[in-house]
Amino acid sequence: MFRLLLSLTLLVLLTSQLQAQTPQQCATMQMDSVLRARHPELGTLADFERALQKKMVDLKKQMANGRTGLATVITIPVVVHVVHNGEAVGSGRNISQAQVQAQLVTLNEDYRRKAGTRGFNDNPLGADIEIEFCSAVVNPQGQAMAEPGIDRYNGNQANWNQNNIEGVLKPSTYWNPDKYYNIWVVDLNDVVSGGGQLLGYAQFPSQSNLAGIPTDSPASTDGVVIDYRSFGNAEKGNFPTMRATYNLGRTLSHETGHWLGLRHIWGDANCGDDFCADTPPQASASSGCPLGRVSCGSTNMVQNYMDYSNDACMNIFTLNQKDRIRAVMALSPRRLSLLSSNVCGTQVATRPVSNFRADNQQVLLGGQIKFTDLSDGFPTSWSWTFEGGTPATSTAQNPTVTYNQPGIFSVTLVTTNAIGQSTPLVRTKYIEVLNQGLCNEITNFNGTPSVLREVNGTGYVAGQNSHRSQAVSEFFANKLAYTNLAGASIKFGVAKAAKGATSESVVTVTVWNGRGFQGGPGAILGEKDVPLRVILADVAANRPTTVTFDKNVPVSGLAYHVGVAFPYASGDTVAVVTTKNGESLDATSWRRNSQGNWLRYADSLGLNVAHNIVARVGQKPSVQVAASSIFINPGETVTLDARGASVFTWVGNGLNTTLGPQVIAQPTQTASYTVVGSGLDLCSTTAVVTVNVRAGTVTASTPLAEQALQVTPNPSDGQMMVLFSGPQRGALTLGVRSITGVELMKQSHQKTSDTFQQTLDIKYAPTGVYFVEIRLGEDVFRKRVVKQ
Template identity: 60%
Template sequence: MRQLLYIFALSILTNFAAHAQRRPEPCATMEMDSLRRLRFPSEGSLDDFERDLQRKMVELKSKMASSRGAADIITIPVVVHVIHNGEAVGVGRNISQAQIQSQIETLNEDFRRRVNTNGFNNDARGADIEIEFCMAQFNPNGQRMTEAGIDRVNGNRTSWARTDIEGSLKPTTSWDPNKYYNIWVLDFAAQDDNLLGYAQFPSSSGLSGIPSGGGAASTDGVVINYANFGNSQKGSFSLLRAPYNLGRTLTHETGHWLGLRHIWGDAACGDDFCADTPTQASESRGCQKGRISCGGANMVENYMDYSDDGCFNIFTKDQKTRMRTVMEVSPRRASLLTSNVCGQLISGSPIPNFVAENRTVLLGGQVRFTDLSTNFPTAWKWEFEGGDPATSTSQNPTVTYTTAGKFKVTLTVSNTAGTSAPLVRTEYVEVINAGLCATVTNFSGTGTVLRQTGGTGYIAGQNSRRTQAVAELYSNPLGYTNLRGATLKFGVAKAAKSTETESVVRVKVWNARGFQGGPGSELTVKEIPLRKILDDVKNNRETKVVFDQNINLLSQNNLAFLIGVEFDYVAGDTVALVTTRDGESLNATSWERNSSGSWDRYIVRTGLNIAHSITADVGMKPSVQIQASAQFINPGEAVILQARGAGVINWSPSEGLSSTLGPQVTARPTRTLTYLVKGSGSDVCRDSASATIYVRNVQILGSETLPDKELTLSPNPTDGMVEVKFTNSLRGKVLLRLRSITGAEVWRAEFEKNTDAFVQPINVRTYPAGDYFIDLQLGDYADRKRLVKF
């Protein structure tokens, strides 16, 4: 991870992570962060994680001090997956056993501060991490390996792009990351020629602020270029390329894999959360001993900098404490200590153990279980109270829970030596029958429109860097299965006079199966007229988007997703999203696609740690949605409107419609109109939706029939009085209902609407604190908003 793009996937903090020549981005680990952090108020933030981690570190320091500075030696089992193209062993990419052994020896020297490490023992700031790495003796089937710790795989290609590594290679070749430290050694594809390697940060620590799912198990580990894996001082390995030929790429990436940040904190004079590493302005190159920045001398010899291999020689005491703490709190790291794949094969019946990917789930959600049993079981018997299926013989089953409550899980395992006693964990899974329809966001802070530094335009909009798109990552830890739409806050919107009526902004959704958990396949796109965004910005309101059809997140085999905006560069047109201020959001959830089409986190490209003002409309049930065959038409042209999500459909207004009933109607409006649809007969999250058809050369924005201003509640949250407000041209009786979070009606009343604007105060002071819904109905127009009472 130095001078060439080291990719380190930050799973609890941020992510961090390339070739024989000097490159501008040595470590791509930051950019490879596969963590998906969905922020709910009760789950805290990255700051919460760091505070909890610091407390753990204090405890560990105290423990080490009481034992006079010596910690137990931790041994981590390693498997090196050598990815070749059919070459003979020891030829080209199919590197020799000796080269691999030289690398593991170097890794142990660096982590144990041994004598033959460059000057290591002469620096008083250096620490013996007291972590060692052993080559696994047994494969996942319990068979002794011919070459200890080496798994040779013919990948049937010469080189690998990161998308292919993450999407296909890793998932098909990974060994259980609860029992093995997976290292892939291969040749990067031409587009990644600047990569030395990358890593995935530890996840699922159980600390506040960490998503229960964390980084994917199937991609956990590090990837290293075969020409930078090994130590040329320990043998004649002609493929190794200076100045990254002494094995320090793996040391750097392993530091990331164990929770270390880059020494400069991935920002100018940033914080790496280790007090004894001097602050520095940026990464170091070569071996800049004596370099001064941020008011002091830089520790260019630190393994978490970007110096050349020959310059590195130190981990500090605080870095040691951090890595040792991660080994205690991160489940996949901690389980490595009991995997028993490095020593003698243990005979006897297996010992059951398991972990759930998430122990709190919404009604109708899924829980993935991972077997952690020792002594190589060959058969598994699971029992899931309240689950579907109720039993399973799979090693790592997925269970759906359709009943609320707290449920036990039982596991019994066996092999040829015998059967274990059952392991019973009572009230292990909690299923919640609340919040089944919700909105989620990562945005919490001060709304800001960030200008591009050293250029023109906006960070989260069009700019001189020609950013193609921006996106916000939602890790979805509660397992919402349906995505209906989104609300985006734009802070800037400008239009060229000639394009204002026709220009559109594309709001897109991607699954999170791309490189290191970033944007993968496009799931949907919705074009929003620029004129709509212009009006929303002018009136300081959010832009609401309902997708043409429900997005089934379960079908993606990964419930995480991203929502963002794709930009066109039309002269005179400009839009930019509102974000938090830099540093107000530390979750590394914001992504951008550069001018060449490559996705990366903001923290890597710009050094900014922000969140976009985007809110996702999610649920455990689908919602009513509308798809229009066209948005811009000439007067009287036909538009097909298709409603989905309910059994019975009603449309309004009737103007220009072929019918007001049925899921599909034909509209021929002669002026700009917003058509409303109300659904019934199905259990849905939201039973109404709207679609605006813009008629050219007739009306300007602001003259649509329905609705001008959507339902708002103010103040919200409230301790007593709340005003219900909305504006449109409809008249008649307004029915208001107050419902509990479970949907039970607790209050209702009717009011008369005689003007465009409707304002009605409601007193909720006597009701218990909690979440409620206010439902509004006026003829066929309906809306619902969540109300928080404190």
């Protein structure tokens, strides 16, 4: 998290709007988003949160039985990388040993709630975290350090920004984070919008042994970065480089809180949730020391270390924050391994003791597992044996192994140093490789089918409603790291066509990645328009609606969402079946509100449900098929394209051929075509596509004519070209509406020839789905577009 010196608010003119740019004091949430974007294998912060909440419940049960597995007081070894530019020790950036020691003393005062120090409080909610920080006395090679806890490094540059720190400095200087808490003290030159110098930031704990998901955040960046002018304690010595207001060492207390899993006290949202029940909600970060500040219906705890108050104001961690930290220490692999590190005591030369962990102990056939060495005794060589793995042996410290045969296998590690060789560590039945499940159907739905109505409205929770929800989705953690999504089944409980509505209404089934805010839907990975008439028939028959995507949707072994986008302009109504409230506790259901923001049902509606959505996934491809148009006039040409196999055979009337990936049909009535694929090992060998044929012949007044209105590119960044073809002439209105029917823009033109062409620019509109609309006389033509 970044803590910033406060500065004057700047007003910046942007896209013809005045927007106030207020400085932030901490941006670990932003930094965490950047880290997860660079390393999508980390999963989401919401995944970590779910595991952490469950672990806290387990720990409370263990405490009630008098056993937690953790010592009463935990000791964490620290190394401070003092990054300088050639200055003498004790001068400028090359801060003195006394300044480092003053900072670590302050850190212990705050985390131990020591009486007689600024870290003490008599608030009944206040907690002694029972964590102490010690200076490492040996380096990673087992050698005694000249200055305990200090690694001085000449970076050969005056100051650093985040990109250089993350990409160059940290990977060049970090010590094994399974053994050391890494702290980098540098000259930070980053500023945020609105001004203000960054004071520091932290990396959250890794995702903590969640089954099926690689969990380690990058070892080379794990730790905390602090600006050298805010590292130390001006009350404990003469440290002239320290800046006022943030000179009492609380920047490190704050960032260490993030490193141990704490969130900002205001939950990074107006009256947000920091997942600690005893920290009162507040509207935003505090500045200065506004004792007695009231927001969100309560008096704010501005003295909390996880707020943005001045150093002199801070003096409390709460009991629930302690519970959260202790759960992290028991749950997060890298944090837990620090408890067995012996680098703070007198190092006795001895043979190594082998130890390791795997990022996952269950994998699908062909999957990979990363092994991490955790051995004591400073080994210098490693000898691994992987039963059933490729390679079968390795001398790397942290190897990655592929498993291409099913079964349950053992792993052996022997480590060596100058004193001798360890006793072999053999973990039998340690890795399970699954042969079944390479093709699978995944759902979170396990409860009573329900169609939930709004409490204070006339609509449906998982459909069109008075909140004007734009879409709903179901989150899939993808714990077994499937790579392909071929299709989905969605059980609709309600389907109604608007009075007088066109028979060509569609509902869009969408797949998003799970990289949005707090694990919500992010970028669109795939879409499929489903005719409303199909959903009407499925609801009448009490069966799910089955969707096969036009082409494979690459979920890449990561979390994803499957859901439905709702149009409002037509007046049609659909609603997805969910469980009853309280039957699903994993917060997998999401909705997109009328402003385009994604929210969990559990957070925004207080509902714990799962949608009745099934995802068809696999490690192997499936046959998939697409039609150039799903609505045509009698006898019009439609092109059918198949993907996923090497040999294709078609079944259907009126095809120009029955072989090959592409065929042409000219149906005179609604018809279905089946394609069978072969030549490859497939999850699904068959796909069916239906082409809907309109009654009668096409006329100039036919609305929504597929070939009349074209918008390219689609999806786009908001800059598009509109092409409208047809014999009509006259005054033409070109507009753009949101999916909720709100008009974004409107232009008037004259159509004087068969072809009308016009550019559109909505690049400043939020990401989402829109309708480009042309009105000419009594005719209305619409085209659905996606703005990325």
